[in-house]
Structures are given as C-alpha cells and as structure tokens.
Amino acid sequence: MSSLTIARHALEPLTPDEIVAAVTVIREQAKLASSYRFVSVTLREPAKEIVLAGKPTAREAFLILLDNATGRGYEAIVDVAQRQPVSMLPLREGVQPPIMLDEFVECEEAVKRSPEFLAALKLRGVEDVNLVMVDPWSAGVYGTELPDEKHRRISRALCWLRTEPMDNGYARPIDGLTVVVDLNTMEVLRIEDHGVIPLPPTAGNWAREYIPETRPDLKPLEVQQPHGASFEIDGHEIRWQKWRFRISFTPREGLVLHTVSYRDGGRERPILYRASVVEMVVPYGDPRVQYFRKNAFDLGEYGIGMLANSLVLGCDCLGLIRYFDAHMTDSRGNLVTIKNAVCLHEEDHGVLWKHTDWRTNQTEVRRSRRLVVSFVATVANYEYGFYWHFYQDGSIQLEVKLTGIMNTTSLHPGETPGYGTEVAPQLNAPNHQHFFCARLDMNVDGQRNTVEEVNTIGHPTGPDNPHGNAFTAKVTPLTRESVAARTTNAATSRFWRIVNPQQKNKLGRPVGYRLVPGENAIPFADGEAAVLKRAGFLNKHLWVTPYHPDERFPAGDYPNQNPGGDGLPKWTAADRAIDDTDVVVWYTFGHTHIPRPEDWPVMPASSIGFFLKPDGFFNANPALDLPPSPPKPECCH
Ligand code: NI
Secondary structure, eight states: OOOOOOOSSTTSOOOHHHHHHHHHHHHHHTTOOTTEEEEEEEEOOOOHHHHHHTOOOOOEEEEEEEETTTTEEEEEEEETTTTEEEEEEEOOTTOOOOOOHHHHHHHHHHHHHOHHHHHHHHHTTOOOGGGEEEEOOBOOOOSOOOGGGTTSOEEEEEEEEOSSTTSOGGGSBOTTEEEEEETTTTEEEEEEEOOOOOOOSSOOOOSGGGOSOOOSOOOOOOOOOTTOOSEEEETTEEEETTEEEEEEEETTTEEEEEEEEEEETTEEEEEEEEEEEEEEEEEBOOOSTTTTTOEEEIIIIIOTTTTBOOGGGOOOOOSSOEEEEEEEEOTTSOEEEEEEEEEEEEEEEEEEEEEEETTTTEEEEEEEEEEEEEEEEEETTEEEEEEEEEETTSOEEEEEEEEEOOOOEEOOTTOOOSSEEEEETTEEEEOEEEEEEEEEEEOTTSSEEEEEEEEEEEOOSBTTBTTSOOEEEEEEEEOBGGGOOBOOOGGGTOEEEEEEEEEEOTTSSEEEEEEEEOSOOOOOSOTTSHHHHHTGGGGOSEEEEEOOTTOOOTTOSOOTTOOSOOSHHHHHTTOOBOSSEEEEEEEEEEEEEOOOGGGSSSEEEEEEEEEEEESSSSSSOTTTTOOOOOOOOOOOO
16 A cells, blocks of 8 residues: 555545545454445544644544444544554444445345335336336434334335436336335335326436437637636645635535635635535425425435535536545445546626716726635435635625436326426426525634624604604624524514624724525424424524534434434523634525426526625725726627
8 A cells, every 4th residue: 555645734635545544444453344334534623723723733534434234333533644543432322324325326226136126116017127216215213113124224215217228217206116225234124015106108308319409509608718717726725816715525515615714915814714514404395105204314314525426527617627536435445536526716707896987987897706616416316516606805605506307206197296396297396495504613803703693673653763764783692502593584684793802893893794695495394393303403594503523513413314303403402602702603594496397307507505795804895906807899789
C-alpha cells in the first residue's frame, strides 16, 4: 500500500490513502469477520476550537459498520496517521445504519430470485423478471410490524416494470405488491399482495432515442471566459471575490461548507463555521395499505452523498468548471471515488444594481456574478440538485432543484385517484411533500451570536396613525430553545436575524445576517402520524440550539427503523439558553407536490431554498466597488 498522504488542513477530507488505511486498521486490529459492512468512512472533524485556532491535530476517521451476521451496528474511530483504532462501540439496540448502495443491488437480486415473487409476477402477466425494477424502500416504524420483522434490518421493496432495458419502468408500477426483505440475510421474508391492478398502457420515456423530433430553432449560446475563472483553489479551500471557504463531502450530507468568511477592507470576517443539508424527508399522502409507509428520509435512511452523480456523465454548467472528486467506500470497504462529484463555476446572474438619474441621464448598472458550488444526487426515481450560491453583495443562497421522475402507482381503467393526479392513462402520481433541513452553524463576526425574529406589524388607526398606514418591524430576541421553535408567517413577513451583540456596525447596531425564507410548507400528515414522531423537527421551520458537537442530525444519528423521539425535539426539551452564545440555526423548508401532467415523464426542475443576506453586517451596499461591465455590441434588429 502507498504511503500516507498528510493532508494540509484539519478539515481537508480524508484522502483515498487515509480511507484505505482506516478500513485496513479497523479490519485487521479489530479482527473483523467478512460479515462486516462499511456503511461510511469519513473524516472525524476535529473540535471547533482546534480548527479555529489553527492548531495541529490528529487525523481521525469515523466509521459506521454493520455486522450482517449479528445485525449489530458499530461506530469506530481510527487514528489514520498512527494507524491505531481509537474506539469501536455498538450502536444502541434497535436502530439501523442507513441502507447502503450495495444493498440496493443485492436486495433487487434477492427479490428476483424469490419463487413467491415470481408467482406474484405471473399473476400479473409479467413474464421477464429481468425487466422488473425493485426499489428498496425504507421500512420505518408504524406499530404494524409483524414479529418476524422485529430486530431485523428491513426493506419494504416496491416494484416497477420496464418493457425493454432502457425503458422508463416508473411508467408501469407493479401495484399491490410489497416485498419484505431482511437486508442482513438478503432473504425475502414475505410478499404482501394486496391485489392485482393492471399495468398502465402507455410508455413514458424521455431519453433522446425516444423523442423522434427535437425543436430546430435554438442557436448556440456560449459562455466564454478568455482569461480564466476568477476563483482560486488550494486543496478544498476556495477563494472567489471576497469570499473564502472550504468544502468537503460526506456520504450522508453530500456537500458541506466550512469556515465561510468575507474579506471586508483588511479584515477576514467569519459568517458560518459549517453549513450543510442534514436531513430530507419525503412523506407521501396515500393512506392505502401498500403505501402508507412511504416516508423516505433521504439522508438518514440512505445518504445523498453516497447517491451523488458523477458529473463526468453529464454536467449542465456552462463556462469554466472545476470539479472535485468525492472519496468513500463501498459496503465491503473498497475505495470508491465519485469522479467530479462537485462542480464549481461562475454564473452571470443578471442585474445586481442599477440606477438612472432621470435629470442627468447618468446611468450606472452592475451585473451580478455568482459562484456556484453544486452536486446532484439520484435517489432512485428522483433527482435533487443542491446549489450553494455566493453573491458579490455578501449574500449566500441555498437552492435545491427537484427533478427526475415522480413515484407512481397504477389505476384501474376509469378509476380516479383519491390521493394523487392521473399523469398518464391509468398512471397515478401520489401527492407528497419534500422537506429539507439545513444546519447552519453560524459564526457572524465571531462565535457569540443571538437569533432575533422580526415580524412586521400593521398598526391600527388611532391618534398616532390617523390614516391607518403605519407599519413597523418588531424585533424579538429568541433567548431560549423553547421560544425559538418557529414557523414562517406570510402575515408578518417574518424573517430571522443572526446578530453578534459584541460587534457593532458604523450605525452602532449589532452586525448580523438575515435568514430569508423562501417557499415553505407545513407537513400535512396528522400530528400523531408515525412520520412526525420520527421527524418531529418538521413541525417547525426554525430551531435554534446552542452548539453541541454531537447534535448534527435533526431526526437523530440513526433514523432508519427508529421509532422516533431523537433529534431536535429531544435536545430542545432541555430549554437551553441560546442568546449571546455559539448558536446553530436549523432551517427546514418544504415543497408540497401536487403532481401535474407536465411533471411526467420527467419533471421540469422545481426550485426551493433560502437566502442568508447581510443585515447591518456592512455599513452600506458592499458591491459599490464592482467595475461596470464593458459595453457589448448590439445584436438584433
Ligand atoms: Ni415531488
């Protein structure tokens, strides 16, 4: 094996050599049997104080393991430089590590070997099992589990049928069938057959070869950067304009931002210590017996980093692009590199500011350019694109694009769907929601921050407001966890502001960043529904906690087959103080998807997210120093 590469910065992701070393050390020194799977191997991020002080630190790997023989999960820590295991501890009884990509493949194979499954296919006139697609849906916990499911690692697989190898199978749901699989033994425990529903009659293909004619009138639109890109890269540190930050990539979260700062005059001003999407939940609204369990936790039960696309196979960014690879392992501990997992590029973004003085005819306009760091994950049928945008006025935006193929079920001829939309003949796309939770470890000009809520209030007509036009912004500091669990409110144009009470701007007020909500939704599942016990954080859009290194995932570390009670609702029950301290802001945003025929067979991207905008962080518009764009020749007549 090659010698260990010593990474330069404490937050540099594990190198391929370090990943291989971590696997080898734990396998050899803990004498792991071949029944052990490697769920994930990531950098164990050093303590925040050590990173911020720039102190040297050990390079440690954090491993999640699963022993298929006993069904037990483990967490291990390995010192990769010293080649020493530090610890290996079993997971709490009853929770499961996330479902691994290898298990997707093995589960499908196991189902297709089952004679009972083949018999159920036969009932439905399906001849060629090779054209069947088996998606390993997570099982959740609903209190309906049969005795043989208890203490097992379960998937409740759902199936679709292709008509030929490249056909879109989601056009033909093999409805009424759920296959209960033990993922440790890859044994089919049971086929639940709720009755035959005929396959929908029409194909739903999007691939080029299925589209006979494409529109002929598009002329080329090229982005040229003849002098190169304006960013600089050192390892995983990125500098662009006045921004400076680091990135990493984990199998669970995908892209992570670290130590985001902005250069203001001669000062490097911190804004965020760490930011990532830490959970996604997709609850479906179909109550039928074969579908009420469809509530995917795409991070905690699977892992959107593990499911990231290699953009070698298709990247849609224009201009000069710099890619970053993501290194992880397969379930057997073999190194896996997702080539070009992360895309970095600049985009023109229209007008940033403009004014024409109508008296003098003087016009000044500045175009906005943004830096985009992105990746795309394919979670079976759906695609999620995650785009962090950095702007020249100090704003940061997280944009999530939802595309890919909707999940589907079949309809009898003439049947009207009860809980969805018929998107093609006899094809139902059920109503569902997509929730995303971003964990924002704020560091606005230092670690001691306070979160405020700002509600705009219209004043009643009265002696001080004789014409009834007055409205003001009411600021309320959120001082304890119990008062900081909040929802958005269109009626008060509600937003939140993260301020540093110690640092004042030129106007004498605390510097801050505003969290600007975008589209949002509340869960439509009943408060007593299992999904809301397991993902209690969905009941609020904002949570604020004092920083704790172990509080990383809002539904807890292991949501797979977890009956619930972990994560934000549990931690915040302690009602800790959150003013003028190191705070973490958790923002959940949801999209309600009532499907349209136009979302079929592949969905035009829907976009959702939020902004972090400076609010008194600067003394004036920080983008006054942008140079004007050179004038362009006229084009059209
Ligand atoms: Ni959707």
